[in-house]
Amino acid sequence: xxGVIQSPRHEVTEMGQEVTLRCKPISGHDYLFWxxxxxxxxxxxxxxxxxxxxxxxxxxxxxRFSAKMPNASxxxxxxxxxxxxxxxxxxCASSFGGSGYEQYFGPGTRLTxx
Amino acid sequence: xxxxxxxxxxLHVQEGxxxxxxxxxxxxxxxxxxxxRWETAKSPEALFVMTLNGDEKKKxxxxxxxxxxxxxxxxxxxxxxxxxxxxxxxxxxxxxxxKSTFGDGTTLTVKP
Numbered sequence: 001x002x003g004v005i006q007s008p009r010h011e012v013t014e015m016g017q018e019v020t021l022r023c024k025p026i027s028g029h030d031y032l033f034w035x036x037x038x039x040x041x042x043x044x045x046x047x048x049x050x051x052x053x054x055x056x057x058x059x060x061x062x063x064r065f066s067a068k069m070p071n072a073s074x075x076x077x078x079x080x081x082x083x084x085x086x087x088x089x090x091x092c093a094s095s096f097g098g099s100g101y102e103q104y105f106g107p108g109t110r111l112t113x114x
Numbered sequence: 115x116x117x118x119x120x121x122x123x124x125l126h127v128q129e130g131x132x133x134x135x136x137x138x139x140x141x142x143x144x145x146x147x148x149x150x151r152w153e154t155a156k157s158p159e160a161l162f163v164m165t166l167n168g169d170e171k172k173k174x175x176x177x178x179x180x181x182x183x184x185x186x187x188x189x190x191x192x193x194x195x196x197x198x199x200x201x202x203x204x205x206x207x208x209x210x211x212x213k214s215t216f217g218d219g220t221t222l223t224v225k226p
Contacts (some may be wrong), residue, residue, distance in 0.1 A: 004187075010175075033212075035211045041220045042216065043158070043203065043216045045213065045214075045215075045216075048212055048213060050211075050212055055211065055212065055213075056211075056213055073164065078225060091158075092156060094170055094171070095212070098209075098210035098211060098212045099145050099146045099206075099207030099210050099212055099213065099214060100145065100163060100165050100207075100210060101156075101163065102144045102148060102160035102163050103148070103160065103214075104160070105157035105158045105159070106157060107157055109157075
């Protein structure tokens with residue numbers, strides 16, 4: 001398996017623009033997680049899905065952020081409108097099973113909002 | 115909010131030294147404890163998942179122990195090598211629901 005795939009790897013956009021980050025989990029995995037890494041807050045969980053259903057979105061910073069998982073092999077994280085403080089590395093991870101199983105992380109998307 | 119603390123925040127050792135660091139977590143409602151290795155400019159990579167009190171896991175020169183009753187886990191690296199330089203994260207779960215709370219990590223630098 002190719003592992004968790006994220007695209008794009010780098011995104012530079014201007015404030016106010018819409019940004020869409022994409023993730024393809026490992027085939028067969030039933031959990032998908034979106035994380036954000038910043039210097040100030042470290043690695044923080046934004047939202048996670050189980051069997052394509054959002055389970056906990058309490059980490060989503062505000063209404064500008066939304067995430068979908070239309071099927072088992074694809075998820076998106078959208079920021080609209082983007083702001084400079086959204087600049088961070090966004091990781092997607094997947095796992096087979098719940099908390100007792102390891103998560104496999106994608107390579108991340110480095111987002112810069114100018 | 116679950117409090118997961120790692121210490122020390124950073125560690126500098128010489129090649130060949132053995133080292134260890136700590137992850138502290140709530141001692142009630144334990145489900146699982148994960149250790150990850152995170153190299154600069156890469157993504158976190160799973161090392162161990164531990165679910166039972168007294169668990170000991172080993173992978174090469176790296177090993178981990180778990181004490182759920184007192185709420186801590188130790189990660190040991192024997193004979194550190196420069197390629198061990200990375201940030202080591204622990205993540206705690208109190209349910210099977212999938213969600214883990216990550217600590218801030220211990221950054222290890224091994225000097226040749």
